Every structure is written in structure tokens, then in C-alpha cells.
Amino acid sequence: VINNAINYSPDGGNIKIGINETDDSIILSIKDHGLGIPKKDLENVFTRFYRVDKSRARKQGGTGLGLAISKEVVEALHGKIRVESTVNVGTTFFISLPKVDTSSSRFDFS
Numbered sequence: 001v002i003n004n005a006i007n008y009s010p011d012g013g014n015i016k017i018g019i020n021e022t023d024d025s026i027i028l029s030i031k032d033h034g035l036g037i038p039k040k041d042l043e044n045v046f047t048r049f050y051r052v053d054k055s056r057a058r059k060q061g062g063t064g065l066g067l068a069i070s071k072e073v074v075e076a077l078h079g080k081i082r083v084e085s086t087v088n089v090g091t092t093f094f095i096s097l098p099k100v101d102t103s104s105s106r107f108d109f110s
Helices: 002-007 039-044 054-060 066-076
Strands: 015-021 025-032 080-086 090-098
Touching (some): 066 090
Antiparallel strands (some): 025 090
16 A cells, blocks of 8 residues: 555655554554545455556556455455545545454563
């Protein structure tokens, strides 16, 4: 997700990464000020091999697998991923992951 933000932002563009916490989850946000994703394409961005614009694919590289894999990893961790975007303004991805109770863990997280 961060790699996409870098690839689809203009040179010298800013990417903002935030972390928020709720009682039961951690929410990561990745916001760029890049090309944006047209509304009609938002529902498909997590589909394997889906490319918003084939001309972007040649220019930016990639296979159209990154966001599909990201979604699978997030869901394997019992989390959720969603996207908000406006063309020519930018895109924000939100990844929500449940907190893990480390008090009963066999690992030391301190």
C-alpha cells in the first residue's frame, strides 16, 4: 500500500502515514496526493490483476496484485482494509487490525 502511494504520487509529493487506536483495534492510514482513483474503479482495486488505467501500468510498472495481496494479508490477520479516493486529489487507504491480548502470549513484547 505504501509502495503504491509512492508510485502514484508526483515527484516531491507528500505521503502521510497515521496510526490511531481504538479500544479494540489499531487503524493505519496511508494518504497520498497523487492521481487518485475514479469512483467507478474503487470497488475493483482489490481484485487480482485489476488495473485502473492500462497506460498507468506501462508507466508505473506492477502487476495489479499488490492491493489484492494486501487485502488477503489484512483479512488473514482478522482486519479490514478500505479506500477513499478523489481523482487529481489523492487516495487514502485505511487498514484496521484487531489488538492482540499480549498478557497471555508466550512472547515478550516489552
